[in-house]
Amino acid sequence: MARGMNVTVVRSKICGITRIEDALAAVAAGADAIGLVFYGKSPRAVGVEQAAAIVQALPPFVTTVGLFVDMPRDQLQQLLQRLPLDLLQFHGDESPADCEGHGRPYIKALRVRPGEDVAAAMAPYSGARGILLDTFVEGVPGGTGASFDWSLVPENAAKPIILAGGLDAGNVAEAIRQVRPYAVDVSGGVEASKGIKDAGKIHAFVQAVRDARCDGN
Numbered sequence: 001m002a003r004g005m006n007v008t009v010v011r012s013k014i015c016g017i018t019r020i021e022d023a024l025a026a027v028a029a030g031a032d033a034i035g036l037v038f039y040g041k042s043p044r045a046v047g048v049e050q051a052a053a054i055v056q057a058l059p060p061f062v063t064t065v066g067l068f069v070d071m072p073r074d075q076l077q078q079l080l081q082r083l084p085l086d087l088l089q090f091h092g093d094e095s096p097a098d099c100e101g102h103g104r105p106y107i108k109a110l111r112v113r114p115g116e117d118v119a120a121a122m123a124p125y126s127g128a129r130g131i132l133l134d135t136f137v138e139g140v141p142g143g144t145g146a147s148f149d150w151s152l153v154p155e156n157a158a159k160p161i162i163l164a165g166g167l168d169a170g171n172v173a174e175a176i177r178q179v180r181p182y183a184v185d186v187s188g189g190v191e192a193s194k195g196i197k198d199a200g201k202i203h204a205f206v207q208a209v210r211d212a213r214c215d216g217n
């Protein structure tokens with residue numbers, strides 16, 4: 001059972017989508033959400049027009065998540081006027097105040113260091129719909145392909161936990177068994193190359209998440 005939630009389903013988000021065909025592959029595999037990276041230094045960055053085309057191509061009931069790294073508030077507001085994103089993911093050093101007041105729900109990404117007190121790091125973000133836990137790597141805000149020590153994830157966390165960092169079809173079942181997150185998030189583990197997804201890897205990942213749920217996790 002997912003921690004803090006009275007459900008046995010673990011949801012999946014495929015992050016770093018740059019192409020319509022990859023978004024549709026994620027949907028076909030049964031992913032619950034796709035992530036669009038609005039961070040110019042990322043090899044997975046998308047522009048507004050590109051993102052709009054991807055969002056427009058999606059069927060209903062797929063959550064679109066926009067990912068930001070310390071984007072200035074006015075720039076973010078302009079972007080949100082043009083894009084019907086469902087959820088904002090703040091992946092930089094944004095304070096709780098920075099994450100609030102955009103007219104959309106948000107999740108906060110926290111990059112976990114060795115020995116980190118994750119519950120304490122989460123505590124200020126009381127307005128978040130969930131907390132995404134990714135791996136801290138110096139100088140790289142995200143999409144590192146590296147895992148962190150899953151034992152640091154608190155039991156009975158105050159918010160739904162979205163587990164990220166170095167997941168793939170081969171390790172996600174064990175991650176779910178250990179952490180029992182609300183959802184899992186993957187980028188590099190389902191890619192053919194940076195920014196280009198592999199439909200077979202996406203399918204295998206989502207299937208592994210579903211099988212883990214069926215095993216009673």
Ligand SMILES: O=C(O)c1ccccc1NCC(=O)[C@H](O)[C@H](O)COP(=O)(O)O
Binds near residue numbers: 067
């Ligand atoms: O993907 C990026 O390039 C990126 C750049 C800056 C901030 C965040 C970024 N990605 C975040 C993610 O895609 C997720 O955290 C992902 O699940 C973790 O990535 P990976 O370890 O490659 O699965």
